[in-house]
Amino acid sequence: MAVKVKSRKILQMVTAYPLGKSVFDLQKEMGLPSIINLSEIENVFGCSPYVKNHLTQQLDHLFTYPDGSARLLTAKLAEFLNVKSDRLFIGNGSDEIIRLLLRAFLNAGDEAVMAEITFPRYKTNVTIEGGRPVLVPLIEGKHDLDGMLLSITEKTKLIFVCNPNNPTGTIVEKKKLDDFISKVPEHILVVLDEAYYEYVMNDEYLQSVPYLKKYSNLVILRTFSKVYGLAGLRIGYGLMDPFIAEELNKVKEVFNVNQLAQAAAISALDDQEFRVECVERNEEGKRFLENELTKMGYTFFPTHANFMMIHTGQPGDVVRNELLKNGILVKSGSALGYPDAIRVTISSMQDNHYFIKCLKNIESGNGGIS
Numbered sequence: 350m351a352v353k354v355k356s357r358k359i360l361q362m363v364t365a366y367p368l369g370k371s372v373f374d375l376q377k378e379m380g381l382p383s384i385i386n387l388s389e390i391e392n393v394f395g396c397s398p399y400v401k402n403h404l405t406q407q408l409d410h411l412f413t414y415p416d417g418s419a420r421l422l423t424a425k426l427a428e429f430l431n432v433k434s435d436r437l438f439i440g441n442g443s444d445e446i447i448r449l450l451l452r453a454f455l456n457a458g459d460e461a462v463m464a465e466i467t468f469p470r471y472k473t474n475v476t477i478e479g480g481r482p483v484l485v486p487l488i489e490g491k492h493d494l495d496g497m498l499l500s501i502t503e504k505t506k507l508i509f510v511c512n513p514n515n516p517t518g519t520i521v522e523k524k525k526l527d528d529f530i531s532k533v534p535e536h537i538l539v540v541l542d543e544a545y546y547e548y549v550m551n552d553e554y555l556q557s558v559p560y561l562k563k564y565s566n567l568v569i570l571r572t573f574s575k576v577y578g579l580a581g582l583r584i585g586y587g588l589m590d591p592f593i594a595e596e597l598n599k600v601k602e603v604f605n606v607n608q609l610a611q612a613a614a615i616s617a618l619d620d621q622e623f624r625v626e627c628v629e630r631n632e633e634g635k636r637f638l639e640n641e642l643t644k645m646g647y648t649f650f651p652t653h654a655n656f657m658m659i660h661t662g663q664p665g666d667v668v669r670n671e672l673l674k675n676g677i678l679v680k681s682g683s684a685l686g687y688p689d690a691i692r693v694t695i696s697s698m699q700d701n702h703y704f705i706k707c708l709k710n711i712e713s714g715n716g717g718i719s
C-alpha cells in the first residue's frame with residue numbers, strides 16, 4: 350500500500366546516517382572467526398574496571414527515572430573542571446548537545462559555519478532545523494580559521510570548530526584559535542567540539558575552559574564516549590554560559606541521560622589512572638603506526654587523537670575490503686571526503702602490528718595474510 354503521509358519537506362535534503370552492517374553480520378557473511386573493529390572511534394581498551402563495579406550497584410534502581418538534572422555528575426564535573434555547576438549541561442552523548450544547540454539557537458534560514466570535512470552531525474542537524482550549513486574547506490586537513498571568519502554574514506548564528514577534527518585528527522594552533530575566538534562577534538555561538546580533548550598531548554593545544562569567563566558565546570563540548578570508554582551508555586557534556594544551559598534545558602527531553610550513564614560517568618572521573626594509561630597506550634600506538642607507515646611511504650594527517658587518516662594512494666574502499674578479508678574493519682575515506690584514504694582507530698600494540706602486517710601484504714599484492 351502506498352504511503353500517503355508526508356514528512357517535513359526539509360527531510361528530502363537529509364539522509365540517515367549510514368550505519369552499515371553490524372560487525373556481527375559482517376563476521377558471519379565473511380566467515381571470519383573474529384573482527385578487529387577499528388572503524389568506529391572507540392576506546393579499544395574498554396572502560397575502567399572501577400566503573401563496571403559501580404554499575405552493578407545501580408541495578409536495584411532501574412525502576413526509578415534518572416535525575417533529569419544529573420545533579421551528582423554535574424557537581425562532580427564542576428569540581429573536576431573547576432567551573433560553576435550552572436555552566437554545565439549533561440547530554441545523551443555530545444551528539445545530543447549539538448542537536449539541542451541548533452534546536453535552541455538556529456532559526457530557519459540562519460547560517461552555521463563549519464569545516465567542509467568534519468563531524469557530519471553538525472551539517473545534518475543544521476539542515477534539519479532549516480538552516481544553511483556554510484562549508485569552509487580544510488587546509489591540509491586543518492580548519493581554516495581565517496576562511497571561517499570571512500564566511501560570517503549577518504545570517505551566521507553558530508560556528509563549529511572540531512578540535513581535534515574528526516576525521517583528520519588535526520588541531521588548530523593555540524594562538525590562531527585564541528585570535529579567532531576574539532574576532533567572532535559576540536552574538537554568534539562558537540562551538541568548540543573537544544570530543545578527543547583528553548588524548549591531545551601537544552603544547553599547541555588551547556586550554557579552552559578559562560575562556561568561558563571572557564566569552565559568553567563560547568560552548569565547549571566533551572564526551573565520556575572516547576577516552577573514558579563509555580560510548581555504549583551515551584553521555585557527554587557541554588560547558589557554556591548559564592544562559593545557554595538554561596535555553597538547552599527548555600528543549601531537552603526531561604530524562605535525557607539514563608541513570609547508568611550518569612553513575613558510570615561519576616566513577617569514570619574517579620579513575621583518572623585508567624584515563625592516563627589509555628592515553629599513554631594510545632601515544633605508543635600512534636608512534637608505532639607513524640613510524641611504520643612512514644617507512645612504507647604512506648602519508649597521513651598529523652593526528653592528536655586516537656585515530657589516523659592514512660592516504661592509501663588507491664581507493665580507500667579497496668583497501669578497506671582487503672583489510673576486512675583479514676578480519677580488520679576500518680573506515681574507508683570515501684564516506685569521509687577522502688576517497689583515497691582510510692581512517693583507522695589506534696589500537697592495542699598487538700592489533701596495530703597485525704594491521705601493519707596486513708597492509709604490507711596488501712601492498713605487495715598478496716591480498717593479506719589469511
Ligand SMILES: Cc1ncc(COP(=O)(O)O)c(C=O)c1O
Pocket residue numbers: 390441442443444445468511514515542544571572573574580583584585
Ligand atoms: C568530533 C565528535 N564530536 C562528537 C561526537 C559524538 O560523541 P558522543 O555523542 O558519543 O558523545 C563524536 C563521535 O564520534 C565526534 O567524533
